[in-house]
Amino acid sequence: FRMIITGAPASGKGTQCVNIVKNHGLVHLSTGDMLRKAVKDKTPIGVEAEGYMTRGELVPDEVVCGVIGDRLAEDDCKQKGVLLDGFPRTKVQAEVLDGILKKNGMDIDVVVFLEVNEESLVERVCGRRIDPESGESYHIKFNPPPADIADKLIQRDDDTEEKVKVRLQGFNKNVAAISGFYEAVGLKVDGNKKPEEVEVAVEEAIRSKV
Ligand code: AP5
């Protein structure tokens, strides 16, 4: 099946995706991860996206849609199904995605909206630490990393209190359009709880639609 997980910056999308992939074997497609890799590899898309990402702004629709469009048509996505993380984020992106899926006789089965209070989002952003080798993400308070790797962990460029405000604005501007677009398949999940409790609620949401 095909699903979308969406929610504000640092609402726990990536954390829940690890569980969903483990439980359902879907191909995880995070536009944030794909764009960060493009920036690191200095591809034309990366060069175009970098400034927006560093400022915490949304990357233009045509750039993001270019990144994801080709990937969706690959065999593994067709066979295993996909878990879209952080895409679509605007109405235009949702329409483009709809077009790509329809062309391939596919549809979105469920959309999970993670809802988290704004104060918690700032705390989650500021405490996030990432292992640059494995890509695994930790939180200094909520998911402390093992002591032996603590030294090599890094922070994302856009994980500052100032930039999360910009990221939140981008999210808040588009959230109504996205929830409207996916009204029939969308389910809200309380993302304020502990990760393992959120996992149970996400699984319930998936089971109710798939
Ligand atoms: P992206 O990478 O998608 O960033 P984001 O949406 O801001 O979300 P995050 O990855 O920051 O958070 P998350 O929800 O995955 O939370 P996580 O599980 O890591 O996008 C980055 C940028 O790329 C955008 O700003 C934009 O520029 C560009 N971009 C990407 N997609 C785009 C698109 N479609 N259109 C346009 N531009 C696009 O958790 C966060 C922290 O909280 C971690 O430390 C974690 O350990 C902790 N945590 C997780 N769950 C819990 C919990 N339940 N309780 C306590 N702590 C928790």
Ligand code: ZN
């Ligand atoms: Zn993420």
